[in-house]
Amino acid sequence: MRTPVLGTFRPLARLRRGPFRPTALAALVALPTLALPIFASSIFASSSVAASAPASVTSAAGSASTGVRADLTAPPRAAQAIGGGGAVTSVDPDATQVGLEVLREGGNAADAAIATAAALGVTEPYSSGIGGGGFMVYYDARTHAVSTIDGRENAPAAFTPTVFTDGQGNALNFATVVSSGLSVGVPGTPALWDTARKRFGTWSLSRLLSPAEDLARTGFVVDSTFAQQTAANADRFRMFPATARIFLPDGQVPTVGSTFRNPDLARSYQILRRDGVSALYSGELGQALVKAARTPATAPGTSVYSGLITDADLRAYRARTPQPISSRYRGLDVYGMGVPSSGGIAVAEALNLLEAYDARTGASLSSVSPVQYLHRFAEASATAFADRNRYVGDVPGVPVRQLVSQPFANERACELFDPAKAHPRPIPFGAPDGDYTCSTPAPAEPAARDDHGTTNLVVTDRWGNVASYTLTIEQTGGSAITVPGYGFLLNNEMTDFDFVPLQAGVPDPNLPAAGKQPRSSMSPTIILDGGRPWLALGSPGGATIITTVLQVATEYIDRNLPLVDAIAAPRLSSRNGAASEAEPAIFTGPLGNGLTGLGHTLTLNPEIGAATAVRILPHGQFLAAAEPTRRGGGAAAVLRPAP
Numbered sequence: 001m002r003t004p005v006l007g008t009f010r011p012l013a014r015l016r017r018g019p020f021r022p023t024a025l026a027a028l029v030a031l032p033t034l035a036l037p038i039f040a041s042s043i044f045a046s047s048s049v050a051a052s053a054p055a056s057v058t059s060a061a062g063s064a065s066t067g068v069r070a071d072l073t074a075p076p077r078a079a080q081a082i083g084g085g086g087a088v089t090s091v092d093p094d095a096t097q098v099g100l101e102v103l104r105e106g107g108n109a110a111d112a113a114i115a116t117a118a119a120l121g122v123t124e125p126y127s128s129g130i131g132g133g134g135f136m137v138y139y140d141a142r143t144h145a146v147s148t149i150d151g152r153e154n155a156p157a158a159f160t161p162t163v164f165t166d167g168q169g170n171a172l173n174f175a176t177v178v179s180s181g182l183s184v185g186v187p188g189t190p191a192l193w194d195t196a197r198k199r200f201g202t203w204s205l206s207r208l209l210s211p212a213e214d215l216a217r218t219g220f221v222v223d224s225t226f227a228q229q230t231a232a233n234a235d236r237f238r239m240f241p242a243t244a245r246i247f248l249p250d251g252q253v254p255t256v257g258s259t260f261r262n263p264d265l266a267r268s269y270q271i272l273r274r275d276g277v278s279a280l281y282s283g284e285l286g287q288a289l290v291k292a293a294r295t296p297a298t299a300p301g302t303s304v305y306s307g308l309i310t311d312a313d314l315r316a317y318r319a320r321t322p323q324p325i326s327s328r329y330r331g332l333d334v335y336g337m338g339v340p341s342s343g344g345i346a347v348a349e350a351l352n353l354l355e356a357y358d359a360r361t362g363a364s365l366s367s368v369s370p371v372q373y374l375h376r377f378a379e380a381s382a383t384a385f386a387d388r389n390r391y392v393g394d395v396p397g398v399p400v401r402q403l404v405s406q407p408f409a410n411e412r413a414c415e416l417f418d419p420a421k422a423h424p425r426p427i428p429f430g431a432p433d434g435d436y437t438c439s440t441p442a443p444a445e446p447a448a449r450d451d452h453g454t455t456n457l458v459v460t461d462r463w464g465n466v467a468s469y470t471l472t473i474e475q476t477g478g479s480a481i482t483v484p485g486y487g488f489l490l491n492n493e494m495t496d497f498d499f500v501p502l503q504a505g506v507p508d509p510n511l512p513a514a515g516k517q518p519r520s521s522m523s524p525t526i527i528l529d530g531g532r533p534w535l536a537l538g539s540p541g542g543a544t545i546i547t548t549v550l551q552v553a554t555e556y557i558d559r560n561l562p563l564v565d566a567i568a569a570p571r572l573s574s575r576n577g578a579a580s581e582a583e584p585a586i587f588t589g590p591l592g593n594g595l596t597g598l599g600h601t602l603t604l605n606p607e608i609g610a611a612t613a614v615r616i617l618p619h620g621q622f623l624a625a626a627e628p629t630r631r632g633g634g635a636a637a638v639l640r641p642a643p
Helices: 093-104 109-123 174-178 189-200 205-218 224-238 241-247 263-275 284-294 311-316 343-361 370-391 406-416 544-557 563-568 590-597
Strands: 056-058 080-090 133-140 145-151 259-261 325-329 332-336 453-461 466-474 525-529 532-538 580-582 602-604 612-616 621-626 635-641
Touching (some): 080 093, 080 109, 080 612, 093 205, 093 453, 093 635, 109 189, 109 205, 109 263, 109 453, 133 189, 133 332, 133 525, 133 532, 145 189, 205 259, 205 263, 224 241, 263 284, 284 311, 325 343, 332 343, 343 370, 343 525, 343 544, 370 406, 370 544, 370 590, 453 532, 466 525, 466 532, 525 544, 532 544, 563 612, 563 621, 621 635
Parallel strands (some): 580 602
Antiparallel strands (some): 056 259, 080 453, 080 621, 080 635, 133 466, 332 525, 612 621
């Protein structure tokens, strides 16, 4: 197997639609050539799995009882890489390695995206995996078309609009529902992989899942993010013996630098490789999943709600292929995910609002002060969230065309925007009815609840295909229920539904129902310039996904930051709640003072999102970018680094 090169340090360039011009950049960590010690031979060689065994964690000084060596070294991370042949960027270096090697061995962007996602199910098990769902936006270089795949979780057929109430119309306790079988929806991730592979890929599912199977068995080096997330969920994990057995070996949180193995998950990948996705939707994995959700095995003295998912629910699941959301911004074509995701709609509306603010004030977003930029950004995102919460859900008749239209944004800007002060929160929702003047908006309604357990990856290949893919199990750690003997966590995606209507007398499009998908904020995005891919990006972070994608895009397009600096910039997230969340660099400094002076209320959020992006350059070159520091830093890579 050839050794992949994940990147070589060089000064980043500010890349727009013109020629490639080097500019200065703050120093980034160089990513040297590295070997792949985790794989015995080729990462695509078939392998067999021993009988189910508990996860093991091994320090550098000792060896595991399984006999697997304990000398793994954590792959280095890089926030950017420039070169040709294809690019992969994710939050995790092991997963990025897997995707890069798929490209090296001739796979395309769809193949690499699936293999990378499967690897993230090993190294990011609290944010992704075969027990969850997600959305993919894909540019097909052969047809020059952007398509989407909806692998969102479905509600069980037994769900009703009052499933999360106590019989008296009161919402059940949210945290209690999260850590229970009642929160589990029908997973869509395996179906999305199979659909993407059949529509766009070139490799078999067995070949694509082989490296993830090997990674689960051989293990990965625990980093600070994995350890912190485990510690934060330790009490929930102890509620379920199968989860504690895997993720709290010997009852302890894995230490940073130790090697974590999950042979049960390797077994699940082996079954999927052998039987295909039918193993989950009508076979062995599905039967075990249904049992785990319907009758969760709990620690002594612990009781939780039982799930409603059935074998029939699994058999009925199909990944959807809806039309993408499309809009225009600064002469670029922006493509995102449609319903039940609100991401594509909200990003499009917010971008339209920013253009409307330019027109109303006579000052472009690129020319205003940093405080005024963040003010406009906050007003646009909060307004988009007001309309999202009122109109977007997995229901018929969502007024998509009107919500993403410039005339609707112009009306909303006229009604609400003042460059000198923030509009009181919550901002009222608008009327996307096609008749736009400057009228008084409807009454406001409360903000919706957020979700947070997601991850994102972006892949491009030498043929010009592009994949932006966001996947999730909802809350970090999902439902906390692990399928016994199979090593993967089940989602708690059903808690993305509103438990009760947000406002009495106002229709709520996000109430639960049989077979319905809960509204999502996932925002995988591809931007075209002149019909050709120009930028692809996405982020984890629950409802902050929308604001993160919007901020990275505008910092890059409008504020002229280099791409990695646009990702690294301190973030603000205004989602139409009483306060906007701000990272420390905003909250504690002059930017925060300026925003509060305009009437914004801020709360501190230590870290918002973890974006990944690829800028598609002329002449078959790519600039891959990831987080320099958030979540410990991401992993951006190109197949052939530029000299």
